[in-house]
Amino acid sequence: MRPRVSDVRLVGIKKSFGDNVIVKGVDLDVTPGEFLVMVGPSGCGKTTLLRIIAGLEQADAGDIFIGGKNMNTVPPRERDVGMVFQSYALYPHMTVKENMAFGLELRKLPRAEIDGRVAEAARMLELGPLLDRKPKALSGGQRQRVAMGRVIVRRPKLFLFDEPLSNLDTALRVQMRGELARLHRTLGVTMLYVTHDQVEAMTLATRVAVFNKGVLQQLGAPLELYHRPTNTFVATFLGSPSMNLVDARREGANFVGKGFSLPAVGDAQGEVKLGLRPQDLRVGAKGPLQGEVEAVERLGFDGYAFLKTAAGPIAARFEGADVHVGQTLWVEPQGEVLHVFTADGTKALHHPETRGAKA
């Protein structure tokens, strides 16, 4: 069966609640069949944007196109979109089966068709034995799957997810992430996914849209965003631990900051902000930056050390070495790794060459 897919185009979307401006003019193109993750801290407007696409909120200004049609005033049920809510929003008074069938019954589909679709979705999501239970009698992961099943049976052109995994524990979240990815592959429909968790963004997305304070910061493939963040917000938001930022000034061939000096890259002059991924730094007995170890996060053989340096806190990777809290150690960049931003962090001036493997 050829998947029904749809593209989404947002033009100059604005939304405010009272004096509180939530979305400050967003343009966004979603290509058919892609898995677009909208990510950002809470209150950045990503959920509001999703709800505007769903039709649950009216934008104050701007246009929404789904499948090429202007949807500004089209009610949700005619937009042919499905949505999975953060709290799942399962109807507590209906069984799993009734929950899934509800949307189809409202569309007055024939009984056999409804049963067929529910059975298919149940098989896909392994919900078969649970069909006659009420949501109260389900575990978190099961409820999550029912919420997805409810959307799947309707076969919409566009799936919307509003932080669907945030109420699950870590193990389940990993599992469900996998299932979601599988689902996207199987169904091939356009999916729009809102989360504040950058790991979900990085693992699931074909493209990621990073939002902050109602503004779209950057849109692109996950790795592109990781390697070429357009500003310090994106740079620090993606990647764990976050990118280290230090203030520096160009002095000749070097970037000089408090207690350090690094060879300069690019043509940036004057005051700048330097970005260093912890993954690109090594803790050792020598290096341009010196600091006292304040915390250690050991993942096994290797891990990260968090140091207090004159330039500010710095996280860096270590391997095997005997790193303890209280030690004074050095940090050394592994090759040409400097990201350079303007001093206010709003614009990237230079990114290191992308290397193939990122260990």
Added chain:
Amino acid sequence: MNRTLSRWKLFALHAGLSLLCAATLYPVLWVIKLALSPTQTLSMSANPFPEAVTLDHFRDVLGSTDAQGRWLFGRQLLSSLVVSGATTLVGLTLAVTAAYALSRFRFPGKQSGMQLLLVTQMFPATLMLVPLYSILQKLNLLDSIGGLVLVYATSSLPFCVWMLKGYFDTIPRELEEAAIMDGASPGQVFIKVVLPLARPALAVTALFSFMQAWNEFILAATLLNDTTRFTLPVALQRYVGEYKTEWGHFAAGALIISAPVMALFFALQKFLVGGLTAGAVKG
């Protein structure tokens, strides 16, 4: 928390509860005794069980007829049922829609309207009787069951609206949004999702509306002028004279009137706890 009460404590608990139940039920037993005893007067006795049993009082009350030989009790029972049933229906319909709007939508005058609802509850109802009478006359609703139903339904509205609004507030909006995404129209959202979820509160509100209409007698006695359309409490009032109370008839009538309300009450009591407190506990 105390899963293992000692045997003595358990015994004391049961003894205490039984005693309290007995104290609570004593007045009721006393009325039952009056209703079953052959006299019309009170008798000096602490024993709550009748010494002699007769159903005469019940027979008199149930079998009362008027001058034309019409079965008065039957008509009054019907009248009571119609009034209470219609009050519940009308009151609940009005309250549910209003409470839903107050819980979900923003519109001008909402806050002051809610305050006004509360405020009217503080003005003694008996004093509204005089103006109410004139208004009903203007509407041509005096001495009519319809008028009585409207008055009951509106007078219990503030309480019903407040209670239902409190409950609606506890129903997550996401459920409604999920239904919208599922393709439900606003009406379908309301009927297929919100109302079934509000069942405990609906049951309790319906119970209170019904009880209020079933038990009320001052308004009914003032507004109704036809014996065959009297509600039962008004009929009961007749047994309580200024100089003489027919205690036997009164007691029998009181039991007959209380019985349906009690039955409803017990049938719906499992909703009482949730329906009454959900708004306050969760909100």
Added chain:
Amino acid sequence: MLFLALLSASIALADAPVLKLWHGYRGGEEQAIEQAAKAFTALTGTQVELLAVPYDALSSKLTSAIPHEAGPDVFIFAHERLRQFHRMKIVAPSVALDRSKYLAPAVDALELDGTLYGYPLSIKCLALFLREDRGFAAPTTTAELERLLTQAADPSKNQFGLAYEAGDFYFHAPIFFGFGGVLFKPDGRSQFDTPAMTSSMKWVKSLQDRKLMPQEVSGALVKTLFNENRAAVVISGPWFTGEIDPGVPYSIHPLPIVSDTGLPMAPFLGVEAAFVSSRTRQPELAQAFAKFLSLGDATVTRVTLGRQIPAELAAYENEVVAKDQMITAFRAVAERGTPTPNTLEMARVWEPMKLALRAVLQGGVAPEDAGALADRRYRALNREAPPTTSPLPWIIGIVIGLLAFVGYQLRAGRGTSFARRFPEAGRGLLYVAPAATGLFVLVIIPFVIGLSLSLFHHDAGDYTFVGLANFTDILTSKGYRITEPLSFYFTLVVTLVWTLANVVLHVSIGLFLAILLKDPLLKLRGVYRVLLIVPWAVPNYITAMMWKGMFHQQFGAINAILGHLGVEPVSWFTHWTTSFAANVITNTWLGFPFMMVVSLGALQSIPTDLYEAAEVDGASKWTQFRRITLPLLKPALLPAVILGSVWTFNMFNIIYLVSGGEPGGGTDILVSEAYRWAFQRNEQYGFAAAYSVLIFFVLFAWSQVTKRLSGAEPA
């Protein structure tokens, strides 16, 4: 749709040619009037619809229904309200009355300024009932009566000589007149502080002190004492013959002459008449029907079946009637009687007199001071109408206020467009509209009218604008001391104590039971819960009547139980504390289940691990209750407490039906006081409305306080 159908059904009945008759009869009298009506139908072909309304409710029903064209064509009432009915323009003069056909005092009673209203049906007055089997001769003077009573009474055997409802002025009136009392001064006003008042009170009190008659006599007690031969003499009216057990020999005599004055004890003569409504659509027919009821066969039916003392002279010639001992005896008594004055002033005498009588008989006030007490109450109840003022400043003020409000709203809304501020306004208002319309018409308008009534003075249908006079009278306690039950402040304190006592009891009992019932593993938990909410399901006026009966001094279960415990019977309603306690007990019984259910719900929502944590921390049960249970119950319990306090504050039924404000209005709360001003004290609607507005202010202030307390929206 349903009520439209009901509506049309009620209209359909209107056009048939029928006469409506309203009356307050029960039992034999009701049967007699029904039979007489049937006879009229047989004679003229006109259908008659009868409506029996309890006598105490009939008058207010008449005065509200007839001016609104919803009343009867003919109604039967005692003549003493005639002046009031006339002022309210609800009675029509009788066009076909032949004076000579009736007992003279009966016709006199129906005369107002030379015009006659109504057709006299029967007379009622008090007489002396004597048990024949005791061998006493009928006393003709009070000296003889006292001698008889001393012989008949035997306090050791709980035997009395005389029984009558001494606390009621209707029964005391003949004694008052016998001692030379005069009810009205030449100017038409009353004056109670007279020697006659004192001596009549002294005489009654001495009978009671010598145990010749019992204390606190109710109608039921009179009946029991006479039937059980524990009272040889009873003072009562014709209705008492129906109360006497068959086989008890008795005779009926005129009341004796007071030996000190030589004056006869002259009872009030009540004349019941068939009045024609001023608003009847068939005046000729109604007049004919009323006349028909008062004469001939109808009279005979009323006498033989209804045991009435006829007003028609010819009836006494009837051979059945002439042989009837009771009827002829009462006729003899009636000839001595004076018709109860049909003036407006008369209606204002009862409450002060009752107050004074009860105060003396209960021993709280000396007979010498009774008159002064009654006078004070009389003056307080009969407030002079406050001076009329112009409503113009008020109207201007209201208009300016409204304009300012509208202006403010418009300003507040400026800047943002309406649709932006309220995107859902259309739907919201649509949903609210039906309820809002109903509320507006049937709650808000009456509420606003109720509020504005407080600025008016009402007298027999006429309203005059008096500004804030009602409020100043109430708040300055005009006409009575602040410490008297009639004062607003006294009643306010009683109301507050009443509310506080009830809420505290409701919550503590409810919470206590909820804690006992909380454990889900408790056996029979459901049964206990069901049994304990029974009081909630009982209609509260039934509860009130039930407890009123249980608190009955002579026949109540409470005193019976106390008797088993060796406690003397308590006279519940003669002392403020016991009377108040009776009210509180009744209302506590009625109200604790609500709090229990709310507490149960709230308790169930407290997670048990909190207690487990506290247990680990070593907290005692009491500490757990104080530090965990109470704070966590607060959000659920507080709205219930607020609601409960408002309900209790306005709990009219219990106060009115259980203690009835006894003693002397002391246990009345603000609502019942407002009710009395509106419906029992010459319909002073304006004054009552002012009371209601003050109640409203008190509750409003309370709601603002609680809003602070709960820190959230009140529920």
